[in-house]
Amino acid sequence: MREKTVEAKLVAAVKAMGGLAPKFTSPGYDGMPDRLVLLPNGILAFVELKAPGKKLRPLQVRRKTQLEGLGFSVYCIDRPEQIGGVLSEIQSP
Numbered sequence: 714m715r716e717k718t719v720e721a722k723l724v725a726a727v728k729a730m731g732g733l734a735p736k737f738t739s740p741g742y743d744g745m746p747d748r749l750v751l752l753p754n755g756i757l758a759f760v761e762l763k764a765p766g767k768k769l770r771p772l773q774v775r776r777k778t779q780l781e782g783l784g785f786s787v788y789c790i791d792r793p794e795q796i797g798g799v800l801s802e803i804q805s806p
Contacts, residue, residue: 714793716764722793723748723760726800734760744772746780746787750803758786758803765791 727734732752737759739745746759759780761773769777769789777787788799 714765716762716767719764719790719793719796720747720762723750723762723790723796726796727752730800732756744770744776746773746776750800752800752804756803758788760799761787761789763789763791767791 724734727750730752732750734748734750737745737747737749746761748760748762750756750758750760759777761769761777763769777789780787786803788803790796790799
């Protein structure tokens with residue numbers, strides 16, 4: 714399974730919840746997560762998508778730590794089975 718397949722399933726799941734999952738690009742600031750997850754009631758999280766079994770690169774780990782240090786939720790998904798659990802966690806207060 715490819716990363717694009719996992720990504721498409723995340724986008725569809727977020728849409729089914731009434732949210733958006735736009736691609737996030739940050740020119741000149743490498744290592745940022747792939748997608749923003751925007752859910753009803755002002756809920757926001759960052760999601761990095763990987764092909765099954767792939768891990769975050771060192772720069773991505775640093776960006777994740779930076780964003781979490783600012784109070785944002787950041788997730789890495791490498792299998793479609795993780796999507797439901799991650800979205801439930803994002804919605805939890």
